[in-house]
Amino acid sequence: MQLVIVTGLSGSGKTIALRVFEDSGYYCIDNLPATLLPHIQSHVANRDAAKVAVSVDSRSIAIESLPDILQTLKTQHIDVHLLFLDASLETLVKRFSETRRKHPLSTPNQALAESIQHERDLLSGLSNLGHHVDTSNLSSNTLRNHTRNWMLQLEQHYQEAPSHSLVLSFISFGFKHGIPLDADFVFDVRSLPNPHYDPVLRPYNGKQAPIQQFLQNEPVVLEMQQDIQHYIEKWLPGFYQDHRSYVTVGIGCTGGQHRSVYLVEQLGTYFKQQHQVMIRHRELHETQVLTKP
Known part of the structure; x- marks a missing residue:
């Protein structure tokens, strides 16, 4: 059952x-x-x-x-x-x-x-x-x-029917709308370059090519992404040992439209190789399940 x-x-x-x-x-x-x-x-x-x-x-x-x-x-x-x-x-x-x-x-x-x-x-x-x-x-x-x-x-x-599996959930959000109550970890990425200040980029979100290209060209964005990946990889085994079924990682920028959305997409793609992954963009009102290849 x-x-x-x-x-x-x-x-x-x-x-x-x-x-x-x-x-x-x-x-x-x-x-x-x-x-x-x-x-x-x-x-x-x-x-x-x-x-x-x-x-x-x-x-x-x-x-x-x-x-x-x-x-x-x-x-x-x-x-x-x-x-x-x-x-x-x-x-x-x-x-x-x-x-x-x-x-x-x-x-x-x-x-x-x-x-x-x-x-x-x-x-x-x-x-x-x-x-x-x-x-x-x-x-x-x-x-x-x-x-x-x-x-x-x-x-x-x-x-x-695995013996024990853990769902890794990533949620993007905007700090101006409040920190999500369901997050186990919260990473603040407001220090990264903000596409919002470019009138051409402002209408797009972090899932779309113009924002992705902008952020991919910023070395500090990749450095932040890798630091978050290493942190999660280091501490995630402890949650397995504690028999946790779900771990939620919040990535927040100012409005939850550009930087946090982009990083959640990148992190979800990276971790789905080894884990069950769910991504949620709170301010975009979207949820997606990423399946293992």
Whole structure:
């Protein structure tokens, strides 16, 4: 069985993500208590469901025991993956205010921001157990596309069935829009030559030839790229030894259009030779899975 657990903060997009799996043929269960997860295989055995997606939220009984439950599921030969959705406090407050929804942990004596922080504390031990996505700057459609691409990567993982694999995720972003919450490492490339100041180059982005040619002709850009590559190569084995399934590397420039996009594309191409790679351009609202040759 292939099992996907969708969890994270209320208002971060769990329902949107779960519907992507439902539309793709997964048998979906919304808001299942965490204590029932070890029994999921027997529950769906008569439904011919090889692919199951379950959402678990902070109200679940024994949510703090989810890390141990994941290990139990793996001993049952279930290929289990966790998708953790997150968002900034400001974003979540705005979303709840706009929709006039009540936060699931709210009380008469607790403000909305306090309820959100309480939930973040409850889920703090789960964010590094799987694929962590910051949805603060993602539209609903962008989140759907990102979830769909991640799901396709899971399908490939399931078919190959490696003993242990690690997904290396690169995300480009603009510092003026905030640092992504899901990044394990963040590299600041704002010191590199900026195509934004050339009126001819400004309309293009780092995936397009004019920007690529400009940056390829700057030796300091190649030097930065190589330094980042060496750093990741040096420390990535430690994440394998720690049995991490996902590592996210953020590359940030000022606006997230040129330098960071270019370097994420270069790094993704370099590392896909040995690793499963996903690249995301936050400010371009694009996600792509790079497969090994």
